[in-house]
Amino acid sequence: MMDSSSSCTALLVAEPGSLVILVDYWDLVTISRPYMMANTRQIANTTAQFIDLLVEERGVRLSKIHVIGFSLGGRISGLVGDRVKSGTLGRITGLDASYPWLPPKTKDEFLDASDAALVVTLRTSTIGSYSPPGHIDFHANGGHIQPGCSTWYLPKTAEQVCSHYRAVWIMVEAVRHGNSAFPACRCDSRESFVHHSCTCETVNHFGLSPNTSAHGNFQFSTNAAPPYSQPLEHKK
Template sequence: MDVRRVALVSALFALLAVIAVKLYPYYPSGRVGVVFYSCTKESQNREEFKATIEGVASLKIGPSTPVTVIVHGYTESSFRSWIIDLTNALLTIEPSSVVILVDYWDLTTLSRPYMAENVRLIANQTAALLDLLTQEKELRLSKVHLIGFSLGGRISGIIGDRVKAGKIGRITGLDASYPWAKSPSSAEFLDASDAELVVNMRTSPVGSQSPPGHIDFYGNDGLLQPGCDKWYFPNAIKNTCSHYRSVFMLIEAVQNAHKRLFPSCSCESWEKIQTKLCDCQVINHFGLYLDENTHGTFYCATNAESPYSRPLGV
């Protein structure tokens, strides 16, 4: 290898090292495991707590307290800006609620077999936490709302399946992913059996294969979102842009919860929406306050930029 090539390879590795350090404040070790944080309207900062009797003793949770549990996606942490924005929006719209953040960054690995095992570990520990809260704080599972993005959506489904105290009130899957490899159990993805109400928002190929919930929303065709098609890079970048659109749609919906944004038409397919073969007599609205009794598949057209919500037929 000549000097010029050695210099080029060295520079490339140095650049990758700098990018890695800038992107990740620390590297996953697996030693820390799952970390839980609680957030309330009263407290200015999140507070870490342990899933033990002593750890949950100070949590301001009672039988009537609305509790939202947020589970982030693969290669993320609970410190992502979208989680902070969603948490603030939830606490603004429901000031008496408690938001619990599930942070599994330290269990992230590129090994699919190991990550599959870690996913079960994350779900087991979070399910055990919810069971503990029902025992020690008299939390009603009907007041619990799990929100999971991407891999977090799939983890939420497993959590719902493994809670022993009863059935969780609601799970919202944000482009919830399907298992990377053949799963040993049908319980290892998000489906309608995992909570009293399972709501999906599908915006990219990542979430297109997961099983149906009770209410399934599709942003446009559920594959490529307006504004993401202007990217000049490969499809993976377009898919990532579309994938995260589900997150920003929920934040917008929560921030404007009482306006009932994202009106969506009940229809068999996006093609029928486009060709006006659906009369849209049955509609629902994606967000916190949807019509829980109107089940089925719904499609909503969105704008390419924020605000993403747009009226039906526009």
């Protein structure tokens, strides 16, 4: 449920022997708002049924399944985790999970920590700011405007869209470079991180293999253009 085929290619290279399945639901969520909501649930139901089929008939271990969703796909990923009947999903990564035009009415419509054994979120814009916390929450540049997205000739909405899509490219870079990319400091706010108020004794890396025992909010800064990853310079 990621936005770009580049993401799938990066995953295949990083995890040889793995099975990467791309769920393409574009035509189902670009019709109208009422159809979008109904189709969002149907996409989640069908994907959950497919996962149950893999587990029950192909012997796939549910703990090894990692669902990744960008934007509305982050919301759908949470619905998938809620609807799987064969157990608990191993992991969900929500890339700036958002709820455009369709604010959730019930708790199960949010992506949250109850949807998988490990729920990791990445926040890059205010479009994705309504999602509840997961087990590990990464905030790139505070989860607001991303470097390179704020210019005098772009309207505010374009800045947010640019920042929103940055989540995909951060994920692609993280997958390609493994645990050497995107070191992040455990810190509750961007302000505390920038002013060195956090000790950064606990560091985690955004990507496929974060430290699963280090939960909480993690802050990191990025460059305005690739490579986006920056070293964590002010760890104490």
